[in-house]
Every structure is written in structure tokens, then in C-alpha cells.
Amino acid sequence: MSTHLSPSRTHSRRVNPHTLSSGKLHHCCGSSSGYHICVCGCCRHDLRTAPKTVTNHDRVRLNGDVPPPRPAAPRRQAVADTLHVPQWSSGIQSWAVARMVVEAQGRDNVVLLFADTRAEDADNYRFNTDASALLGVPLTVVRDGRTPQEVNRDERWLGNSRLAPCSHELKQKVCRKWLQDNTDPASTILYVGVDWTEPERRPAIERMWAPWPVEFPLMSPPYRPKDHWLRESRAIGLEPPSMYRRGYAHANCGGACVRGGQAQWAHLLRDNPSLYASWERHEAEMSDLLGREVSVLRDRRGGASARLPLAVLRRRAESGDSELFDPYDWGGCGCMVDTIGGAA
Structure with a gap:
């Protein structure tokens, strides 16, 4: 099947076309202008065979099809005292x-x-x-x-x-x-x-x-x-931070990164329940301090957006039903690269 089909909708950085109908929001690194109902425009995955979530490195694995990134700026000529x-x-x-x-x-x-x-x-x-x-x-x-x-x-x-x-x-x-x-x-x-x-x-x-x-x-x-x-x-004999071996996508803030998504926080609950509990208490304390409910996470199932307190995520994760939270929402690390109001 040809992959060069007229797009029915435009691509969006925070929408994964594989799960668009479910309303789930994910990062998608595709560079296509759109997708067809049967073939994803960003990685050419045939949606009729199986649903699939795009990850940052899927394009490496898919027949070596790596869309070129934005061209790098000309390298500066460093001088001795740079x-x-x-x-x-x-x-x-x-x-x-x-x-x-x-x-x-x-x-x-x-x-x-x-x-x-x-x-x-x-x-x-x-x-x-x-x-x-x-x-x-x-x-x-x-x-x-x-x-x-x-x-x-x-x-x-x-x-x-x-x-x-x-x-x-x-x-x-x-x-x-x-x-x-x-x-x-x-x-x-x-x-x-x-x-x-x-x-x-x-x-x-x-x-x-x-x-x-x-x-x-x-x-x-x-x-x-x-x-x-x-x-x-x-x-070379340098063991990476153990967080990678323990299943985290990013080795920052012990896994309790507020820029992380539902999947990262659910993983933290399994890997370090005491740290998760400290953030669950902190979230409740901040709600009391501010006089209104606040939460680190959002629940975007069905296309709507609502607060998702860590206490609620914990109960959903402990139920074992992955349909109650987004197991693909890992979020991103942006502490040194995003402005204070920027999205992760």
C-alpha cells in the first residue's frame, strides 16, 4: 500500500496518530504532514495489523527511515581561549x-x-x-x-x-x-x-x-x-545511572519529575513507593496551602482534561488495569532546555 496518501488531518507534535481516536496525548516524532486511516504518515506502520505507539527512536528501527532533523548550524571555529x-x-x-x-x-x-x-x-x-x-x-x-x-x-x-x-x-x-x-x-x-x-x-x-x-x-x-x-x-567501564536499568526513560529527580507523565509516576510507585508517597503527601499539602485542588498530572482520557491526583493514580495503578491510566505517557525532561512556561 502506498504511504503517500492525502492526509485527513494535520500532524501535531503532542498527538500520536496511532491513538488519536482514544484521545490520548503523546509525543510523536514523525515529520509527515498527515496520515491515512490505515497507514501512519510518520512511520508507515500499517494500523490494520496492530495498534502501535510511536517512541522517540521508532524511526531508527523502521527500515532505517530517519527523517532528517533541522540542519545543524555551521560549527563555530573555536579559538584557543574559548x-x-x-x-x-x-x-x-x-x-x-x-x-x-x-x-x-x-x-x-x-x-x-x-x-x-x-x-x-x-x-x-x-x-x-x-x-x-x-x-x-x-x-x-x-x-x-x-x-x-x-x-x-x-x-x-x-x-x-x-x-x-x-x-x-x-x-x-x-x-x-x-x-x-x-x-x-x-x-x-x-x-x-x-x-x-x-x-x-x-x-x-x-x-x-x-x-x-x-x-x-x-x-x-x-x-x-x-x-x-x-x-x-x-x-569503557562506566556504569550508567541505575535509573535506566530500573526502567526509567530519564534519569532525573529520582523519577519524581513533575514533567514526567502518568507512566513515569506509575513506574515510580512500583520502583520507589516511599518517594512516591512523599510526593502524594506533598500534593495534598499544596492543595491545602492553596485552598484548591492541584495536581502534578492530568487525565486526558476521552479527549477531556481533568486533574489527576497522585492518590487517584496510585489506586488505578494498584488495580492492575492499565486502561485506567496512560501507560505510554512518560513525559519528557526539559529542565535545562525549556523556558519557565514551556511544555516538557
């Missing part, structure tokens, strides 16, 4: 970027800038130490001093995927202050670990970090999925 600053998140892609920068530029003019939220998984800090030693570059650690829950109380706002004050206060502000105090934008290059699956995020990232120029090494060929970098780190 300072190179990879933004270190303690995740595997920030390590991949840092290694590429060190290999290309040497160690002397590289700063690994890490904003500590005081909420990372314990094994992330082990990874930081091991990775820094292997790279031969010490981490430059900046911190606000508060945790995400403390920021929520101070700001009187419960963070969620649309608006996350913890990202702004604990990562963006402290990194920008360090850059202002210690660098000259004319002789400094920032590096961000967003890869080729999310080229649409590049313009917003560049605007947010201006006047510092930003480069995106993982957006340039060869296009590698995250699993590649996990294998690469193990091959």
Missing part, C-alpha cells in the same frame, strides 16, 4: 556530549556545569564522580539549596509539565548566574544534550540561553539512540 561548557544533568546524554567536547577540545578549557537539585537518585551522584574522573574534568556544581518540593511551597505553585518553577529556580537561574559571573558570551560556547529526535526544541533553547551561543552535538550525524550511549559508557 571556554566550552557542557550542561551536565547527570544523565547519559549529557555524558555523551561532554565526552565529545573533551575529545574535540581537550580538557583545559572545558567546564562541566551541574545544577544540583538535591533530589537526584543516589546513584546519579556516583555516576557523576565516576564519569568526571574518566573525563579528567571536575564537575562545577551550582545549587540553589532548596529541593523541588521546597520551591513549590515558596512559589505557591505545584510544578507540572506546563509550568515547573523547580526547573527555573534550581537549574536555569543558578546556571545563568554562574555564566554571568564567570564567562564572556563572546568566548564561551554552551552544549546541550538534546538529540536528533527533538530538533523542534532547538530555537527555544537558543533563545533562552542567549547571548551565549549553544551547540547540539547529538543533533548531528551519525544519529544515535540513547541505548547506544548506554552501551558506549559500559564499554
Whole structure:
């Protein structure tokens, strides 16, 4: 069957055409202008054989069909005194970027800038130490001093995927202050670990970090999925953060990321029920503090949108009925790349 069919609707970044009729919202990395009722325009999956949810790396697996990302900007010619600053998140892609920068530029003019939220998984800090030693570059650690829950109380706002004050206060502000105090934008290059699956995020990232120029090494060929970098780190004797092995898509905030989706929070309930319980209590405390119900998550079943408290998600997840929550909604990590009002 031909895949070049007249689209019946236009593509939307937050709508997965495979599950459009169910009203579920997902990230879809397709670049097609639309889809046919039987054939998905973004990956050519035949919907008559089986329903399927698109993931960030499906395009690698589907016959090598990788739509080209937004062309990379011409690489800047670095001079001897240029300072190179990879933004270190303690995740595997920030390590991949840092290694590429060190290999290309040497160690002397590289700063690994890490904003500590005081909420990372314990094994992330082990990874930081091991990775820094292997790279031969010490981490430059900046911190606000508060945790995400403390920021929520101070700001009187419960963070969620649309608006996350913890990202702004604990990562963006402290990194920008360090850059202002210690660098000259004319002789400094920032590096961000967003890869080729999310080229649409590049313009917003560049605007947010201006006047510092930003480069995106993982957006340039060869296009590698995250699993590649996990294998690469193990091959050199560097064990990645255990959160990946434990089934998380992103190794940030111990799994309790307010930008995460229903699937990530349900996974946290199974993997670390005590941390989940602390956030369930915090969510209830924030509702009491603000005098109205607030929630980290939203329930979008049937096309409607309603608050989904963590207590309700817990009961649904414990029932074992995956139809009661969205098992594909993992959300995304955007602390260092989205503006305070940006979507994850």
C-alpha cells in the first residue's frame, strides 16, 4: 500500500496518530504532514495489523527511515581561549556530549556545569564522580539549596509539565548566574544534550540561553539512540545511572519529575513507593496551602482534561488495569532546555 496518501488531518507534535481516536496525548516524532486511516504518515506502520505507539527512536528501527532533523548550524571555529561548557544533568546524554567536547577540545578549557537539585537518585551522584574522573574534568556544581518540593511551597505553585518553577529556580537561574559571573558570551560556547529526535526544541533553547551561543552535538550525524550511549559508557567501564536499568526513560529527580507523565509516576510507585508517597503527601499539602485542588498530572482520557491526583493514580495503578491510566505517557525532561512556561 502506498504511504503517500492525502492526509485527513494535520500532524501535531503532542498527538500520536496511532491513538488519536482514544484521545490520548503523546509525543510523536514523525515529520509527515498527515496520515491515512490505515497507514501512519510518520512511520508507515500499517494500523490494520496492530495498534502501535510511536517512541522517540521508532524511526531508527523502521527500515532505517530517519527523517532528517533541522540542519545543524555551521560549527563555530573555536579559538584557543574559548571556554566550552557542557550542561551536565547527570544523565547519559549529557555524558555523551561532554565526552565529545573533551575529545574535540581537550580538557583545559572545558567546564562541566551541574545544577544540583538535591533530589537526584543516589546513584546519579556516583555516576557523576565516576564519569568526571574518566573525563579528567571536575564537575562545577551550582545549587540553589532548596529541593523541588521546597520551591513549590515558596512559589505557591505545584510544578507540572506546563509550568515547573523547580526547573527555573534550581537549574536555569543558578546556571545563568554562574555564566554571568564567570564567562564572556563572546568566548564561551554552551552544549546541550538534546538529540536528533527533538530538533523542534532547538530555537527555544537558543533563545533562552542567549547571548551565549549553544551547540547540539547529538543533533548531528551519525544519529544515535540513547541505548547506544548506554552501551558506549559500559564499554569503557562506566556504569550508567541505575535509573535506566530500573526502567526509567530519564534519569532525573529520582523519577519524581513533575514533567514526567502518568507512566513515569506509575513506574515510580512500583520502583520507589516511599518517594512516591512523599510526593502524594506533598500534593495534598499544596492543595491545602492553596485552598484548591492541584495536581502534578492530568487525565486526558476521552479527549477531556481533568486533574489527576497522585492518590487517584496510585489506586488505578494498584488495580492492575492499565486502561485506567496512560501507560505510554512518560513525559519528557526539559529542565535545562525549556523556558519557565514551556511544555516538557
